[in-house]
Amino acid sequence: MLTLQKVNETKIIDELRDKFGERIDTPKLLRPNRIVMTVEKENVIEIAQFLKDTYALNYVASVSGIDYLEENKFVVVYHVSSMSEDGHLPLVLALKVPVDRQTPFMPSLVSIWKSVEWHERETWELFGIEFKDHPRLERLLLPEDWPENQFPLRKDFLLEDE
């Protein structure tokens, strides 16, 4: 287990590069305590498990979607941090997973981090990104009678008066 003092971001990045090589796209240090990296959805479960086991990154603070309309893709961003017994590590790791815009789906990470359960539901209903093997993919914030195939946070969703 890491302790507060021992967090060394460059060491973590090097270790990740050594272990996963090409499978992690450019892990980099954005600023102190903030690592950003992109992984393919095929590898995400393995890498997430590794992060949790090795660095005690056991808490997902947020899951959000980004709609890149021009590049025809979504990116799902998991902000992972730690609530370990050694105290709240200051490190926050942004795990980006690009998904195709036409058939948006990726594996659910609920099996690794319990706290993503409702975050993924929210991302599902607002962006239409399907999380495979999610235990309970139901509407969270939208009303129950919300029409299918309308995803309000997509860039091509028009609000009234626009």
Next chain:
Amino acid sequence: MFAVGNAFVGILRNVVEKIVNVKPVRYLVNWARLYSLWPVHLTTACCSVEFGAASCPRFDVERMGMIQAFGSLRQCDLIIIEGTVTKKMGKRVKKVYSQMASPRYVIAMGACAISGGIYYNSYNIHKGVDEILPVDVYVPGCPPRPEALAHGVLMLQDKIRKGRVNITKGE
């Protein structure tokens, strides 16, 4: 048999309503109603912070006759819509309202409850709670100060004081 009974109840109601609306009696009934407003504790958005402040000692609307927010809907006769009502929450608000005993009153608090406020063109918002509930008093502001809410309560009391006592429709 039922028809006769119903007719009898109808006549009785009319008679009672006549009696209740005789001026001194009406004054007493309204007086009792307007100084014991029990608000529902239903927080829909950020305006609730000011609602909380209004019940606390510094502003203390209780001295005007609005009791602090209480648990049971059956005892409540005032619902203050504290800000934004999303479409999902709208269904719940309606449910809460229909469980309250009549006479029941609605105060729409804040720009969001009045017209949607800063979220006026959101995908998930009722543009004003009057889309779903009959609002008695609007309290504008974003958020309204506790004094403004107190003023709204006073206006509602004025409305009750001057109003007819209607028992047939239960409103």
